[in-house]
Structure formats: structure tokens, C-alpha cells
Amino acid sequence: MNFPVTVTVTLREGIADPEGATIERALPALGFEGVTHVRAGKSFHMMIDAVDEAGALEKATALAQRLLSNPVIENSSARVGDSAWGVA
Amino acid sequence: MTKIGVVIFPGSNCEYDALSAMTTLGAEADFIWHSTETIEGYDGIILPGGFAHGDYLRPGALARFSPVMGAIADFAKAGGAVLGICNGFQVLTEAGLLPGALQKNRGLTFLCQPTTLIVASTRSVLTRGAVKGQELSIPINHFSGAYTCDDATYEQLIENDQVVLRYKDNPNGSRDDIAGVSNVEGNVVGLMPHPERAMSTLLGSDDGRVLLEGFLRALVSAA
Incomplete structure (x- = not known):
């Protein structure tokens, strides 16, 4: 069975995030007040063939740690459903 | 004669500068395509500068899975000298051959x-031919x-004397x-600056020679 999966990668806490900081500084000028703790990251969307949801999640978590993120500076999380390709 | 292999990934762009620097300094050098599985x-x-595999995902993230990287890891573990310049440094950190990671520049430029x-x-x-505290102009x-x-990791770097070069003005x-x-x-060194682009005073500086000549001399004495 094919499961839609989303993997999100963000910088680890304590790692400087110049992109997030720049976005945060730009927001008040556009009239968006009260927005803090902005962190920039990436999201990846994919379909994963697995016997069940847990199997898809296991595969997604493994590939996120091996390739999609650099664990030295980034965290990754995977979830099934609600990807760009559909909703489980 | 000392023989240097310069690895080319799809998207490398400093391989000729690196090759030329090596031959200018009297070494023999040739290219190694990234899909090569053995190096002898x-x-x-x-590992030269550039944008290996387009720098997609992260700089070095995909290059680390190029077939040649397994052979380079073996070469490094056996004590072989491996130098990563700029993108090559990023590849070595992604491959786990050097500690830490390279992030986007502060200021995003x-x-x-x-x-x-x-x-x-x-x-x-890389720095065996230099003097501690010596200042070098390198782009x-x-x-x-x-x-x-x-x-x-930082404490380890300091304790083991693994910081090789620092910027005077970060x-x-x-x-x-x-x-x-x-x-x-x-025996494995990575740096963001380009010593192979500082080989001639006509082009601004020849301080790269201090590093690269020392690199070649270190190989001769190791052989």
C-alpha cells in the first residue's frame, strides 16, 4: 500500500538560523506583529510503499536521518498523511 | 614523484585550479571521476571546490554517496592524506571524515x-610547512x-589541536x-578558503603555496 509521507527538517536548537532570523525581522515591516521564534526549514513529500502505516513511518524516519537531514545540525521528523500528494 | 588525485563530482568547478597548483609545485596529478570505486x-x-551534485539538499549531502567516497574513506583510514577545499570540505563533513558542519553564512550572502x-x-x-601564528592571504x-x-565536538577539536586555520576577521x-x-x-584536512587560487602574486597572493608545498612535502616524508 502507498502512504503519503511528509518529512520536516529544521535546524537543531542552539544552531544559528540566519534565514529564520531574517524572516522574523522582516515581518513587523509588513504589519505582522507578535511573530517570534521563526525557524526556517525544509519539507519533503513522498509516497512510500509499505505494508502498514508504521512500516512507512519507519522507512521515512530512516531515510530522513540518513539523507534528508544532517544530524550534526538538523532535526528531522516524519509523519504519515497530509502530504502534497494526498491525505492518508 | 608524488602523485595526487583530484576528484571530480558532477558540479565540481575548481578541479583544474587544484590540478594546476599541484603540477606547478612539481607533483604529478590527475583527475578521478566520482563514480570510480577504487583508487590506487x-x-x-x-576534493576540490564547486557545487557537487548541484549542492542539492545540502552542500556535500549527495556527493558523500558517490562511489568514490567509500574508497576515499578507506584511503583516509589507512593514513592517506585527504584535502577538502571549500565544497570538498563540505563533502568531508557530510561523509563524517571531519567533525562539524558548514552552515549558510551569517548575513546570508x-x-x-x-x-x-x-x-x-x-x-x-596541510599546515606542516607553516608556522603557528603565521598570517596568510587566501581568498x-x-x-x-x-x-x-x-x-x-568543539572541546574535542581544541583538546586534540584539530583547528588548523582561523580567520583574522571572521x-x-x-x-x-x-x-x-x-x-x-x-591526515584529513578541510578548509573553506582556496589555497589553489593563491599561487601567484600576479593574481593577488601566493600564500597558498605555503600550505600546498607543505602538503606535498608532508606526503614525500610520509612515503
Whole structure:
């Protein structure tokens, strides 16, 4: 069975995030007040063939740690459903 | 004669500069395509600058899975000298052959400028011919050059004398002004600045020779 999966990668806490900081500084000028703790990251969307949801999640978590993120500076999380390709 | 292999990934763009620097200094050098699975007959390996695999995902993230990287890891573990310049440094950190990671520059701008480096350790294969505290003018050319690592790794770097070069005026937000690091043994070195672009005073500086001549001499004495 094919499961839609989303993997999100963000910088680890304590790692400087110049992109997030720049976005945060730009927001008040556009009239968006009260927005803090902005962190920039990436999201990846994919379909994963697995016997069940847990199997898809296991595969997604493994590939996120091996390739999609650099664990030295980034965290990754995977979830099934609600990807760009559909909703489980 | 000392023989150097310069690895080409799809998207490398400093391979000819690196090759030319090596032959100018009297070494034999040739290219190694990234899909090569074995490397033999080399005294040293250079991973040049550029944008391997388009820098997609992260700089070095995909290059680390190129077939040649397995052979380079074996070569390094056996004590072989491996030098990563700019993108090559990023590849070596992604491959786990050097500690830490390179992040986007503070200020989010691509930096292409001369920098003054200070030799922090002469224990590495790249800095053996230099003097501790010596200042070298060598250019940088990168977007993701801010060296970063966690506190435990940083303490290890200091304890083991693995910080090889520091910036005099930190241009990119690197932790502790770090411009280059080595592994514990000192045979694997990575740096963001481009010594192969500082080979002639006609082009601004020949301070790169201090590093690259020392690199070649270190290989001769190791052989």
C-alpha cells in the first residue's frame, strides 16, 4: 500500500538560523506583529510503499536521518498523511 | 614523484585550479571521476571546490554517496592524506571524515573576497610547512561556509589541536573563527578558503603555496 509521507527538517536548537532570523525581522515591516521564534526549514513529500502505516513511518524516519537531514545540525521528523500528494 | 588525485563530482568547478597548483609545485596529478570505486597509486587526494551534485539538499549531502567516497574513506583510514577545499570540505563533513558542519553564512550572502588566515596548528598535513601564528592571504568563495559544531565536538577539536586555520576577521559567522579543521590524526584536512587560487602574486597572493608545498612535502616524508 502507498502512504503519503511528509518529512520536516529544521535546524537543531542552539544552531544559528540566519534565514529564520531574517524572516522574523522582516515581518513587523509588513504589519505582522507578535511573530517570534521563526525557524526556517525544509519539507519533503513522498509516497512510500509499505505494508502498514508504521512500516512507512519507519522507512521515512530512516531515510530522513540518513539523507534528508544532517544530524550534526538538523532535526528531522516524519509523519504519515497530509502530504502534497494526498491525505492518508 | 608524488602523485595526487583530484576528484571530480558532477558540479565540481575548481578541479583544474587544484590540478594546476599541484603540477606547478612539481607533483604529478590527475583527475578521478566520482563514480570510480577504487583508487590506487596516489600519495594524496584532493576534493576540490564547486557545487557537487548541484549542492542539492545540502552542500556535500549527495556527493558523500558517490562511489568514490567509500574508497576515499578507506584511503583516509589507512593514513592517506585527504584535502577538502571549500565544497570538498563540505563533502568531508557530510561523509563524517571531519567533525562539524558548514552552515549558510551569517548575513546570508555569497562571499567572494580575500581573507587573512592565521595558522592555528602545524600538526596537520596541510599546515606542516607553516608556522603557528603565521598570517596568510587566501581568498574565500562560498555561501555555506560558517563552521558549526556542538559543544562536545568543539572541546574535542581544541583538546586534540584539530583547528588548523582561523580567520583574522571572521567573514561568515564560523564558530571560533574556524576556517579549517583536521581529523584527530591530522591526515584529513578541510578548509573553506582556496589555497589553489593563491599561487601567484600576479593574481593577488601566493600564500597558498605555503600550505600546498607543505602538503606535498608532508606526503614525500610520509612515503
